[in-house]
Amino acid sequence: MTRRHRLMHRLIWPVLAVIVTLGLASALVLRPPPPNVQEQAK
Amino acid sequence: MSVGFRAVQWNRDKVVYDAILLAGVIAFIGTFLFVSFSLHPAKDSPDEIDRFIRAFGVCAFAMLTIVLSIGPLARLSPRFLPLLYNRRHFGVFTFIVAALHVGFMIEWYGVQGNLPNLLVELMTWADYARFIGFPFKALGIAALLILFVMAATSHDFWLGFLTPPVWKAIHMALYVAYGLVVLHVALGIMQYDRSPLIPAMLFVGFGIVTALHIAAGVRERWRDGGRVISPGWIAVGPPQSIPDKGARIVTAPDGERIAVFRDGNRIGALTNLCAHQNGPLGEGRIIDGCITCPWHGYQYRLEDGCAPAPFTEKLTTYRVRIHRGFVEVDPVPLPPGTPAAISFASP
Ligand code: HEM
Ligand code: FES
Numbered sequence: 463m464t465r466r467h468r469l470m471h472r473l474i475w476p477v478l479a480v481i482v483t484l485g486l487a488s489a490l491v492l493r494p495p496p497p498n499v500q501e502q503a504k
Numbered sequence: 505m506s507v508g509f510r511a512v513q514w515n516r517d518k519v520v521y522d523a524i525l526l527a528g529v530i531a532f533i534g535t536f537l538f539v540s541f542s543l544h545p546a547k548d549s550p551d552e553i554d555r556f557i558r559a560f561g562v563c564a565f566a567m568l569t570i571v572l573s574i575g576p577l578a579r580l581s582p583r584f585l586p587l588l589y590n591r592r593h594f595g596v597f598t599f600i601v602a603a604l605h606v607g608f609m610i611e612w613y614g615v616q617g618n619l620p621n622l623l624v625e626l627m628t629w630a631d632y633a634r635f636i637g638f639p640f641k642a643l644g645i646a647a648l649l650i651l652f653v654m655a656a657t658s659h660d661f662w663l664g665f666l667t668p669p670v671w672k673a674i675h676m677a678l679y680v681a682y683g684l685v686v687l688h689v690a691l692g693i694m695q696y697d698r699s700p701l702i703p704a705m706l707f708v709g710f711g712i713v714t715a716l717h718i719a720a721g722v723r724e725r726w727r728d729g730g731r732v733i734s735p736g737w738i739a740v741g742p743p744q745s746i747p748d749k750g751a752r753i754v755t756a757p758d759g760e761r762i763a764v765f766r767d768g769n770r771i772g773a774l775t776n777l778c779a780h781q782n783g784p785l786g787e788g789r790i791i792d793g794c795i796t797c798p799w800h801g802y803q804y805r806l807e808d809g810c811a812p813a814p815f816t817e818k819l820t821t822y823r824v825r826i827h828r829g830f831v832e833v834d835p836v837p838l839p840p841g842t843p844a845a846i847s848f849a850s851p
Contacts (some may be wrong), residue, residue, distance in 0.1 A: 469759075474678060479714055482683040486706055489690035489753075492636050496698050 521590040525597055532566070533559045553612045558693075560605035562705065565689070567598040568682055569709040576720035578798075579784070580786040585798055595678075599655040602648055609641075638790055641690030643684045665753075672782055686710055727739035737825070737832040740764050742772060746831065751795075753786040756835035761786070761823055764833055765795055765806055773822035773833045774807040774843030779811075785819075808843040 536559040546552035571594050577584040587594075614621045622641075631639050654675060662671065685761040686706050694702045738754050746752050752778055754762050761776035764784025774795070776786045781801030790796070794803035794812060804811055809819035819842035823834040826848050838844055 470673075471676065473718065474676075478683055482686050482710065485687050486710065487540060487691045488635070488702075489694060490686070490703055493695045494636070 518590055518593065521586075522593055522597075525594060529567075529597065529601060531561060532563050536562060540750055549615050550612055551602070553608055553615065556608040557605055557612060560608060561689075564602040564605055564703065565685060565709060567594065567744040568678075568685060569713060571595055571598060572678065572682055572713045573635060573716050576716040579720045579787075580723065582787070582798065588799055589801075595651075596655045596658055599648075599651040606644070606648060634697065636691065636834060638691050640688050643691065644767055645689040647681040650677050650684070654678060654681075682710075682713065706814075736834060736836075738762075738825065738835055740831040740833060742829055743769075743826065743831055746771070749790040751786040751788070753784075754833060758835070760835075762833055762835065763795075764824065764831060765790060767793070767806050768822055769847050769849070770806060770811075770845055771824050771831055772850060773824045773825075774804065774809045775820040775822075775837070777819075778802055778815040779819060807845045808841050810841050 513644055516748050537555055538554045540559070546555065556586045571591065574584065574587045574591050574594070578588045584762060585639065610619070610622070613622050626639055626645075628639070630638055632642075633649070633712040654677070657666070657671070657674065686709075689702065689706055694706070738756065740746065740752055740754055742767060746764060748766055748768065751765040754764060762773050763776045764771065765786075767790045774785065776784055778785045778797040778799065780797065780800055780802045783797045783802075785795060785804075788796050788798040791803075793805075795806055796803050802811065802817065803815075804817070804819055807823045811817040820837045820840050821842050821844040822836070822838060823844050824846055825832050825834075827848070
């Protein structure tokens with residue numbers, strides 16, 4: 463890796479990693495409950 | 505490597521590598537389908553196709569995880585270098601498996617005669633403003649496009665045409681593809697299917713890739729030695745501190761890395777960047793009198809950084825000297841191919 467390339471890499475990848483982690487975590491937290499749970503709640 | 509276009513160069517190692525890869529893919533998908541149909545026999549034809557979509561999707565995800573782990577693994581331990589040697593074929597295979605995943609998905613719509621629904625789904629623009637309910641297939645399409653560009657430009661012809669830095673930068677997009685795939689699954693099948701295996705697969709895969717990159721990065725920082733003592737020269741250490749037929753890597757004040765090699769009582773310094781794909785030359789060894797890149801085996805002479813005939817690559821060299829028993833490097837680069845190695849009197 464050249465120096466410029468390494469610098470870009472160091473800056474960009476943590477940002478991407480944080481976006482994906484947050485996306486994955488919120489997709490898990492926000493997913494709708496399965497149908498049978500909804501029925502039990504009623 | 506300058507004589508224009510050449511077809512993929514096949515040799516026995518590559519064929520063996522590809523054979524192992526293909527066997528692995530078939531075994532993985534076969535096992536997946538066998539377990540899936542044993543646990544829950546298919547209800548109807550779409551259900552059957554669904555299992556194929558999943559088998560190929562999970563396989564492509566696993567392959568992408570491996571492809572992205574090969575780089576940092578090879579930096580952490582030379583044991584993994586054989587994987588790197590033919591990483592590009594691995595990438596092309598990954599694209600093919602992902603394309604088959606999409607092929608089965610199209611068939612799934614096809615057998616039910618509602619192919620137009622696929623387009624309707626993708627063109628319901630309001631859904632793009634949602635998070636849960638986002639058209640996850642569009643994320644898959646974006647990832648597949650990236651995989652396609654990677655596979656199509658994987659050949660050395662493109663490497664030469666685009667130049668290694670540009671080619672490498674383009675290949676960084678593979679990380680973007682990985683992120684897109686994680687979200688493709690998280691916003692897609694994970695929303696309907698409550699199996700804990702799906703989030704587990706995503707967290708484990710993504711966790712492995714991230715952890716390996718952090719580990720390789722930390723190690724590199726730690727290794728970046730090289731103190732500037734006398735103005736302009738970087739101290740490397742006593743000659744014997746450089747392993748025979750190996751190198752020590754130092755960092756110039758501008759951040760560029762320099763590999764200082766020793767072959768018996770000869771010492772020479774060159775850029776750490778291989779002319780092929782910018783592989784870490786200083787992690788290679790001197791084999792048959794030539795510095796040999798650990799990635800794909802390109803060779804260079806210690807004397808002047810030139811590849812032996814018939815090859816024409818030339819690397820930047822650096823001046824070296826022995827000063828008060830220390831090897832020192834002048835970080836000002838010399839024109840590629842300039843002879844700069846020295847001999848020292850053995851103690
Ligand atoms: C044109 C692009 C793509 C489309 C339209 C697409 C479509 C789909 C669909 C419809 C599903 C849900 C399957 C089901 O209902 O069982 C799915 C799941 C999945 N896809 Fe894709 N996909 C695409 C690209 C990709 C790529 C490039 C990858 C990986 C490299 C991938 C990996 C996966 C995985 C891992 C799953 C989850 C399978 C499971 O755990 O059950 N997809 N995809
Ligand atoms: S990077 Fe391919 S041989 Fe050096």
